[in-house]
Amino acid sequence: MAAALNWQGETVHACGDAAQAIRDHSPALELATETDNxxxxxxxxxxxxxxxxxxxxxxxxxxxxxxxxxxxxxxxREVQPSPEGTRGPTSCTRRPVPTTTTRHWPP
Structure with missing residues (x-):
């Protein structure tokens, strides 16, 4: 729900409505705090x-x-990749960075 309110706030901000963006982001802030998001x-x-x-x-x-x-x-900092060859909850899989020559994204 907080993410949806943030998206709504970004949308109205893009249309130039700062007051509505604040009204959307404020409850998103409260929800994110309550849910530890x-x-x-x-x-x-x-x-x-x-x-x-x-x-x-x-x-x-x-x-x-x-x-x-x-x-x-x-x-x-929390999602930095683990040292090469390790597995576990802190390891990350790196995906290729899209370039102009990449034909199919995402892979």
Missing amino acids: APALASAHGGLARAHHLRGQLDRTRRQAALALNLFETLV
């Missing part, structure tokens, strides 16, 4: 930062952007 929480903070920026509220923009960046950096 870190990706949705980071997205909600990022969406709020963009919406506040659109309204010219730079202090709020900086605060929300810093929270989003901190959460996204934490998420990235």
Whole structure:
């Protein structure tokens, strides 16, 4: 549900409606907090930062952007690939980066 509210907030932001974007991202932030959904929480903070920026509220923009960046950096650190040849809950499978010569994406 939080992800859906974040998508809705991004959509109305793209249409220039910062007030509605804030109204969508705010409950997404609450839901993500209640459900301990870190990706949705980071997205909600990022969406709020963009919406506040659109309204010219730079202090709020900086605060929300810093929270989003901190959460996204934490998420990235948590999913770093394991050393070569190991398996387990922390290992990642790397997919090729799409290029202009890639004919079928995703593989």
